[in-house]
Amino acid sequence: MEYSDGDRAPRPVSASKSEMAEVVLPNDTNPLGALLGGRLMHLIDIAAAMAAHRHSRSYVVTASMDHIDFLAPVHVGELLLLKSAVNRAFNTSMEVGVKAYVENYISGMLRHVASAYVTFVAVDRHMNKLPVPPVLPESENEKRRYEDAGRRRELRKAELARRDSVRRP
Numbered sequence: 001m002e003y004s005d006g007d008r009a010p011r012p013v014s015a016s017k018s019e020m021a022e023v024v025l026p027n028d029t030n031p032l033g034a035l036l037g038g039r040l041m042h043l044i045d046i047a048a049a050m051a052a053h054r055h056s057r058s059y060v061v062t063a064s065m066d067h068i069d070f071l072a073p074v075h076v077g078e079l080l081l082l083k084s085a086v087n088r089a090f091n092t093s094m095e096v097g098v099k100a101y102v103e104n105y106i107s108g109m110l111r112h113v114a115s116a117y118v119t120f121v122a123v124d125r126h127m128n129k130l131p132v133p134p135v136l137p138e139s140e141n142e143k144r145r146y147e148d149a150g151r152r153r154e155l156r157k158a159e160l161a162r163r164d165s166v167r168r169p
C-alpha cells in the first residue's frame with residue numbers, strides 16, 4: 001500500500017489546517033431565519049474533509065461524525081467561518097476537529113457556534129484503505145487534542161462493538 005504522495009513522514013497539525021467561509025442564505029434556513037442543523041453538518045463535513053485530504057494527500061471517506069454541539073443559532077445573512085485540522089491519525093483513519101464561528105462584519109469578532117469531530121478513512125480510487133502518516137502535535141493545545149483524540153477513539157470502538165453485539169446476538 002502506498003500513500004498517494006508516497007510520503008510516510010509525520011506531518012504537523014499546521015499541514016492540515018483549513019478554513020472555509022460561507023454566507024448563510026435564505027435557502028439554508030428554517031422559517032425563523034436560523035441556519036438548519038443539517039446544512040451546518042454538511043458544511044462541517046466539507047471543512048473537515050479539506051483537512052483530512054491535506055493530511056493524507058489521498059481520497060477520503062467520512063466514517064463518522066460525533067460530539068457535534070450546536071452552541072448558538074446562526075442567522076440568515078451571517079458570515080460563517082469553519083476551521084478544521086487533523087487532531088490525530090491512527091492506521092487508516094484520522095480524527096478531524098472542526099469549529100464553526102460567526103464573524104461579526106463590523107467588529108471582526110468571532111462567536112463560536114458549533115463544534116464536531118469527524119473521522120475519515122483514507123482510500124484509493126478503488127476504495128482500498130490506505131495507511132496515513134502520523135500527526136506530529138507541536139503546541140500544548142495540539143498535544144492535548146492529540147491525547148483526547150486517542151480517548152475518543154477508544155470510546156468509538158467500544159460503542160461500535162456494543163452495537164455490533166446487539167445487532168448480532
Ligand SMILES: CC(C)(COP(=O)(O)OP(=O)(O)OC[C@H]1O[C@@H](n2cnc3c(N)ncnc32)[C@H](O)[C@@H]1OP(=O)(O)O)[C@@H](O)C(=O)NCCC(=O)NCCS
Binds near residue numbers: 091
Ligand atoms: C468507513 C469505512 C471505509 C470503514 O471500513 P471498514 O472495512 O468497515 O473498516 P475497518 O473496520 O477495517 O476500519 C478501518 C478504519 O476505520 C475506522 N472506523 C471504522 N468505522 C468507524 C466509525 N464508525 N467511526 C470511526 N472510525 C471508524 C477503524 O477504527 C479503522 O481505523 P484505523 O485503520 O485507523 O485503525 C466503510 O465502512 C465505508 O466505506 N463506509 C462508507 C463511507 C461513506 O460512504 N461515507 C460517506 C460518503 S464520503
